[in-house]
Amino acid sequence: MFDTSFFVGLFPIMFRYVDVTLGISLASLVLALAIAFIIAAAYYLEIPVLKSICHGWVSLFRGTPLLAQLFWICYGLPQIIIPMQKLSIMTLIILGVAFNASSYMSETLRGALSSVNKGQMEACLACGMTRWQGFCRIVLPQAMRVAVPGLSNNFVDIIKQSSLAFTLGVTEIMAVAKMEGATNLKFLESFTAVMIVYWLIVTFFNYVQKLLEKVLSRMY
Structure with a gap:
């Protein structure tokens, strides 16, 4: 039978660790x-060597599971990159999630950049700007307006992916759900509660996304 009192009592516990998830x-x-941004710029500006490196980066992090990447970054790379041994597990997890997310965000930015008329860059060059100046001052601001919905979806994915931190020993809301469920043998209540918490967080940021889109629409 579903234990309602236990279920309700989980929320105050989980909300104490929301700051870890959001952090x-x-x-x-x-x-x-x-x-x-660096990857998208390398592709848009056709920077030869950097473009090849970025292509490999995107291929690696889009083509492998995030969980495997987290273990690789947290336990594998520190064996050969000594300075990484001084980093906290939280920092390494942030690096892992960010590296993975950057491969998807770069594709979102590339798509947004391709939506900007190429004549914009030609006009910049005609006015005496360098390609870099034209990219930063004219092309990128226009592309960001198009990219906001996609980047917002990428951020929602990051929030959900942060739940994997519990597999590496970080106590956040997913870890609380697992521990409370295992301790009290009430997994249905625990995981239902954590799903609701994630749903509330994502719903809030979706609302913020809508507001941001309205603000950007007024600007143009």
């Missing part, structure tokens, strides 16, 4: 966006 997600988002 991982937001830090991963910032780093992933920075990497995705």
Whole structure:
């Protein structure tokens, strides 16, 4: 029988660890966006060597499971990259999630950049701008408006992917659900509660996305 009192009592416990989930997600988002920007710029500006490196990066992180990547980054790479041994497990998880997300975000940005008329860059060059200046000042701002829905979906995926942190010993809301369910042998209540918490978080950020889209629409 479904234990309603136990189910309701789980929410205060889980909400105490929401900051851990959001901390991982937001830090991963910032780093992933920075990497995705570099990748998208390398493709758009046709930078030969960097473009080849970025292609390999995207292929690797899109073509392998995130869980395998997290174990590789947290336990594999530190064996050969000594400075990584000084990083906390939380930092390594953020790196893993960000690296994975950047491969998808870069494709979102590439699609948005391709939607901008090529004549925009030609006009920039005609005005005396460099390709880099034209990209940053004219092309990218237009592309970002198109990219917002896709990037927002990528961020939602990051929030859900952060649940894998519990497999590496980080206590966040998924870990709480697993521990409470195992301790009390009430898995249905525990995992129903954690699904609702994730659903509420994602719903909130979807609402923020809609507001951001409206603001950007007014700007144009």
